[in-house]
Amino acid sequence: MKNPASKAPQEVRLDEVDRLIEQVGSSAEHALPLLQALQERYGYLPEVALRRIVERTEITAANLWSVATFYPQLRLRPAGRHQICVCVGTACHVKGAERVYEAVQRELRIPEGSDTDPDGEYTVRKVTCLGCCTLAPVVMVDHVTYGHRTADNLRAMLEDFARHSARAMADPLSGDNQSDASWEGEVRIGLGSCCIAGGSARVEAALREAIQRTGRRIRVRHVGCVGMCHQTPLVEVVTSEGQAVRYSRVRPDDVARIIEAHFQPTGVRRFLRLAEQAVEQVLGYGVGGDPSSVRQLDPRDSQVEAFTCRQMHIATEYCGSLHPLDLGEYRRHGGLEALRQCLTSRTFEDVIEEIERSGLRGRGGAGFPTGLKWRRVRASADPIRYVICNGDEGDPGAFMDRMLMESYPYRVLEGLIIAAWAVGAREGILYIRAEYPLALRRIGAAIERLRQEGWIGRNILGTGWDLELRIARGGGAFVCGEETALIASIEGRRGSPSLRPPYPAERGYRGHPTLVNNCETLALVPWILRHGAEAFASIGTPHSKGTKVFALAGKVARGGLVEVPMGITLRQIVEDIGGGAAGGRRWKAVQVGGPSGGCVPESLGDTPVDYEALQAVGAMMGSGGLVVLDEADCMVDVARYFLSFTARESCGKCSPCRVGTQRMLEILDRLCEGRARPDDLMRLEEIAELTRRHSLCGLGRTAPNPVLTTLRFFRSEYEAHLQGHCPAGRCVKLIRYEVGPECIGCTRCAQVCPVGAIPPNPYRPHVIRADACVRCDLCRTSCPTQAIRIVPNTNASTVAPVQPPELCTAEVPS
Amino acid sequence: MKLVKVSIDGRAVTVAEGSTVLDAARTLGIEIPTLCHRDGLPHYTSCMVCAVRDLASGRWIPACSQPVAEGMEIEASSELVHRARQRILELLLSEHLGDCEAPCRRACPASLRIPEMCRLTREGRLDEAARLVVEDLILPVALGWVCPAPCERTCRRADHDRALAIRELHRRLGCSPDTAAVRTPRWPPRIGPTVAVIGGGPSGISAAVALRRRGYAVHVFERSSRLGGGLWASPAAANPKFAQAFAAELEQHVGVEIEWHLNTPIETAEELNHICSSHAATVLALGSIEPEQSRAWGLARGARGLIVDPATRQTNLPGVFAAGGVVQPGKMAVRSIADGQRVAAAVAGYVRTGHPTVWVSRFDSRVGRLEPGEVQQWVPDGGPDRGAFPGEMRSEQLDAATIAEAARCFGCDCRKAATCQLRRYADQYGADAHRFESPTRPPVILRRDHPQVVYEPGKCIRCGICVRIAAAAGEPLGMTFQGRGYSEQVAPSFNDGLEAGLGRVWRECVAACPTAALALRDRWDPMGPDHIER
Structure with missing residues (x-):
């Protein structure tokens, strides 16, 4: 489609394209990287450049075109100067991402059918998941991530972006931490993507300034993800006496007070400060500040204790205290020890056997025994073998792989190197989502560091074994998490799966045996080898051993990244660790495993985290997203959300998935719009069964799970929709807004209404014009007297008000 | 070469390692449908209609690309597998956009192959076109006079300029002196026993001719002194030219090949019994039947007409079939003609095997109503419109104007309607x-x-x-x-x-x-x- 609004396309110079080809490579495998390079250069894929690539490389026209049109990240028409990505991951969806998306389009006056504003400034698109689920809803403008977006704080976001748009995307992470005994104390700041999106980079700048003012020798240390994403940005102060105090939701204005509180000159003022602090702690306030902005987290605080006490850190070992890229520190904490032992004193047979004994199973979702996979690759007669780390975490609502790669890049790499050594591979690839820029940078930096230190490259530790590692950037296709699709993608083809057998372990990358392991699986390997298989196997259930990292998000009081022992129940995770549903509501279900998983109702909350137990209730371990749903969530809407995801992400190859997901989605759309036919539920079940049985790959085979589980556990909600009623008051076509007698005539709603559906009428009760209302929820959330209610969209005026959806808390980054 | 032993539908077979389940099934002569598979090309595994079930795991696998494994037991022909394939086909069909049959043919009760008639005419293959209309309509000229032409109301061309003059085309093809030679049918030898048809209206004539075409001798009993029955009730039949044209058309079907007994009313139960016992089967094509008559003959009758098995048109009396207005009173002669042909098929099966043949419509994908402007997609396939086609019923000539009219047909039927694997x-x-x-x-x-x-x-x-x-x-x-x-x-x-x-x-x-x-x-x-x- 032509987009007259966007800026005039830049002239494409062929010599420049040729230079890109020279830089990237010209074999058939370079199709995706070349396209990514073009897109980075021009903002889209100019056709003349594509034709040049066909001319100058081994890539065929058919392949290049099919790849260029496959990945959602790539675009064929010019885009605006800046990209706005509205995250529509699960957590964002349940917190109103659709409304945010519509509001962005309204705010930028984007014409219907276009994705770019008339000035060619911004191009808006939906993205699956930015992996900042605890800050939902999230919007990313170029490389700057903004959390907690609502329809009414978008302008602030755009203004903020315009002010700082000169700011280049840079990893604020500094180099290795210097170890020097002369420090008088340290301040730790978390720098995961969530923290950065929460504003930690600016907090850090303020920290450095404040420290400088004290004139004392205090170092600022960067650490990885702490896991308490609901509290970001987090700052931890460690004094020279070793006393540690953690502060949450720190704003740049708070920093000076925090620093002063801990590090200040001796004298009378010190006593005064301490007294002041004591009072504030009793009152539960932060240090001398605004109670809403900063809070001191005492580890003895029951909330913090609850969040941490049930956890067990293996993949996330030394969580919150390791500098992600400090190799020396990693080694001081036992890092690379397992690898060194493997290379110097162990046999691959012994290591594979140990992994088998540990009971480790793939953390990517299906739970295939890791040791067995390694053994199969090792057993191959083909001397050329490959290892691949699967970091293409595409599930909406999951971000553990992102966090592991960002915070523990050495651990992931150590696991990968051990795996490569054990199966006898000399080349390894890390396939990482392009939506994870920080993970890409840190893994890249960590590879370089390990190469400098001789852990990657030729003749590692003098053993004569060579290993090369490289990164392949994903193209934003969920289906590429499937191993055959992932390999196709690395080989420069469309990310379409192919039938297994042959399994990659027999014939994978370039036709050679290939080990594909998930990031988290690999991150567990060093610990297992250091502590022994028995230590790992002693954790968990008979068939699911060790720990699992979950991304806990949605309507939960304390969201974040948690690592828990297998066998813990879902209820323990949601209630004990997560503190139950936010705002004192009841949680209704927990969505486990993303689009492949299912919704487990609260009544089955005692289901343990175990591959088989989760499957028995129709869910799946998946890669580990846990999205908590409360009474304000409509289960039909949730099912529709996942189906719209899988239908969009289906590669389109096999007919049961391509057509089946679309047909299911159409039925769910009808249900959510109150147009469903009585036999639609039966038809829905039939298509679900068909898609589950006959699809080619895991995506299609598991795509019906969200539908089947919600049908099984929440059938009454489906039946209500058949009657045109949404019990949760969520489906916009089935609700309308009404002003109740509490209205004081303040005109606030009339001011915020983006479509003028509420005529201002000072000091008189207001009325919402149902025909104009777009159900953006802004009026209801801004009404000071809670006079605006959601009611079923029927003509009968006597219907009882339904439970309104949860209020989204608005937080504008300063 | 290593060999692998597997079993499909309980039959063991040994095939080379690396063979697919489909290869193994072919060795056994078990048919498995495939669409995306093509011998000699790499597997793609997309359509999934080749679904079979692995009995050990219960998993469904695509036979075309699944390699065999030692000891594999495959279910490839059960009811369950049949149903699975049916459903997968239904998914594919739910996004299939196209008409198998042209809307005009669909609208014609006798399923006249209108687009083909037009194509043959356009190409100057007039003999073949004439043979086609006689084959499908039996009385293309008479119908050319009396038919209300439902086909023309569905013509896609009507969305563009005006509908094709289908009725006039089949009339001219049926009476033109140019095609007279081919219209004289070459009957197959009489191989079967004799069938009785009671009634010489459109359904009776149609049943008689259709049965004779199938090789059966036919006796037709008509109470009045002329054939045609309800055809004469049409206002168009008042035109003296109709009588002439109809008579000429009947010529083709009369003679030694079919015995036409005019002025032979069959009224009493004895008369009917006599006919039934002296013929292998009897077709009632009376146009209408009074309740007393059906009672007397012991036939079940509903509110409108005789009750018959809808799939075979057999009445409650074995060997006695009914067609046309006697089952469902109606005005359209072409419907009676179509009914006569259907009943002939059923009778043929009954006479041959004792079981009437069941007539099942072929699968027919439909586009349905067109969106505005969509008709443009077909315009390049139709010839130009040269203004109104010269007035009907005037000519017996297959002149240039006739051929140009036939050339206007869009050919909106599917180009591969007969060979499409999906269909x-x-x-x-x-x-x-x-x-x-x-x-x-x-x-x-x-x-x-x-x-x-x-x-x-x-x-x-x-x-x-x-x-x-x-x-x-x-x-x-x-x-x-x-x-x-x-x-x-x-x-x-x-x-x-x-x-x-x-x-x-x-x-x-x-x-x-x-x-x-x-x-x-x-x-x-x-x-x-x-x-x-x-």
């Missing part, structure tokens, strides 16, 4: 195109950017056979998959012209395409029957 399997598995119907449909598109080929994306099942053929041939541009998910399309790379995309292998791609997504621009399959006799 074949849809029939074989009894697929219902509406089970998973979508609320929306994409626009109808006939891509014509190739001098010989027309590409209909709506009929594409994304099997990628053309993509693979072009790739194997090293086509510089080639066909490819564009986009993904439900909106994935097969298209020439860079969405360049089809001519460049298909390159030198266009003929091979068209021949290999399992549906009519790729078809030759000017070639339609010879039209087959729109039903299956079982």
